[in-house]
Amino acid sequence: MFHFKLHRSDPLIRLLPQVRGKYLQNISLARHTWFGVGGNAEILYIPADADDLSHFLRNKPHNIPLSLIGGGSNLLVRDGGVPGVVIKLDSLYFKQVEIGQDCITCGAGFHNVDLKKYLLQNKLGGLEFLCSIPGVIGGSVKTNAGCFGKEVKDVMLHAQIMNGEGKIKTVSVQDLGLSYRSSLFPEDWIILSITFKTSPSTKEKISQILEEQKQYRQAHQPYNQRTAGSTFKNPEGLKAWELIKKSGCADLSIGGAKVSEKHCNFLINTGNATAKDIETLGETIIQRVYQHTFITLEWEIKRMGIEK
Ligand SMILES: Cc1cc2nc3c(=O)[nH]c(=O)nc-3n(C[C@H](O)[C@H](O)[C@H](O)COP(=O)(O)OP(=O)(O)OC[C@H]3O[C@@H](n4cnc5c(N)ncnc54)[C@H](O)[C@@H]3O)c2cc1C
Incomplete structure (x- = not known):
């Protein structure tokens, strides 16, 4: 009898259990997020139903990173993509x-x-x-x-x-x-x-x-634009947009990313932004707001994946 040893150098898909749902390899997550930026998911897994998801979780190798996405409207996926398996509950069962x-x-x-x-x-x-x-x-x-x-x-x-x-x-x-x-x-x-x-x-x-x-x-608010909603949480008793405006960040832009003219707590992908542009713009705002107010804004948008 032959024993095949699987190593992590094997394509990830060969290490995963057989499922009734779908595995999609090297899928661009830009198409799954409102910002429309970011790299690929190594594997995007769409479970057929709860039993299929349970079977996957019980039988997958322990050291595989897992992440979850929903509608992608509060997400910034970095340009280097997301290693491991990204789960999206997108089959009819979950709707x-x-x-x-x-x-x-x-x-x-x-x-x-x-x-x-x-x-x-x-x-x-x-x-x-x-x-x-x-x-x-x-x-x-x-x-x-x-x-x-x-x-x-x-x-x-x-x-x-x-x-x-x-x-x-x-x-x-x-x-x-x-x-x-x-x-x-x-x-x-x-x-x-x-x-x-x-x-x-x-x-x-x-x-x-x-x-x-x-x-x-x-x-x-910006309408029909590539954004992920409010970028930063409102600090207790304060409005993030007011702090951003007061700190002179309302006109900021970096590469293809800019602060929305309609609501300065929204960042916009004007068409060709990278995730790096958007994240750098956010970090620049955090720095400037701190310099002006000694308040550190906290990201409301979830960032995932690795930098390129
Ligand atoms: C134009 C615009 C306006 C917005 N206005 C508002 C607003 O008024 N109020 C507001 O609160 N937000 C607002 N948002 C932000 C966003 O829409 C919300 O946060 C939304 O609830 C995120 O849902 P999602 O499915 O897109 O999650 P995603 O962005 O895909 O994911 C968000 C987080 O949820 C986790 N997640 C997803 N599915 C599951 C699951 N099944 N189990 C466990 N974790 C899961 C993900 O891992 C991630 O950490 C706005 C966004 C946009 C683009």
Whole structure:
């Protein structure tokens, strides 16, 4: 009997378990993020369903780096790409929706914007704010996304997660440690679905809220541009955009990256930016704001991967 020894010099795909989902090799992540920059994922894995994901987690080699992406609307992928396996819950299984009694359960890969249809059809109020946030449900829970005075933590009842051993658990808001644009739960937890509470409403009321939110965003934020939303968290009691403006950074640009003219806490890829341009622009802003105010801005955007 022959024994084949596999080393890390083998293509990663040969070390991975057979799955029912898809492995895509050397896939550009620029196409999976709103900034539209960054290098390749060594492997992008799209699990077929929760069982497939569990099988993968239980049988993959232990030393393979894993990362997770959602809709890519809060991500800066560096130009050198992401080694290891990047998981995206993008199959239909993870996009299911179930309406319950005063609640709605959405799969982690369900697009926030698609909630609109369900809210209107079923006259469910309370989640209108979430419809206006780009990305998918899993990413929105991880970042405790929020706007218009509400955040995920205010409307979430419980979540289903899978841990690094491929086991599924139901957890509460407290277990996820959600706070302003952040969460505190084990690195190996993958959100599978979320149940949100809803309240009875009317189609007219829901439509009106959705329209007001759209108008507000169009007037105050860059629209249809390559950005990842607010770059920095607001320091307690302060506004990041005010500090950026006060520190003379509102007109800054580096390579193809520039500060948005509409909202200076948004960075824009004007067309040919590299991830390096965007990250250097962000770091330059942090430095200048510190020099002017002695306040250190904290990145809200998640950065992943390696530099080129
Ligand atoms: C134009 C624009 C406007 C925006 N406005 C807002 C706003 O008003 N409020 C706001 O909060 N944000 C805003 N954002 C930022 C962004 O849309 C949110 O943070 C969004 O919730 C991120 O979701 P995503 O699916 O794109 O996550 P991604 O950007 O893909 O990932 C974000 C993080 O979530 C993790 N993640 C993804 N899926 C899972 C999962 N299933 N389980 C565990 N972790 C996971 C990723 O590893 C990563 O760390 C805006 C962005 C843009 C481009």
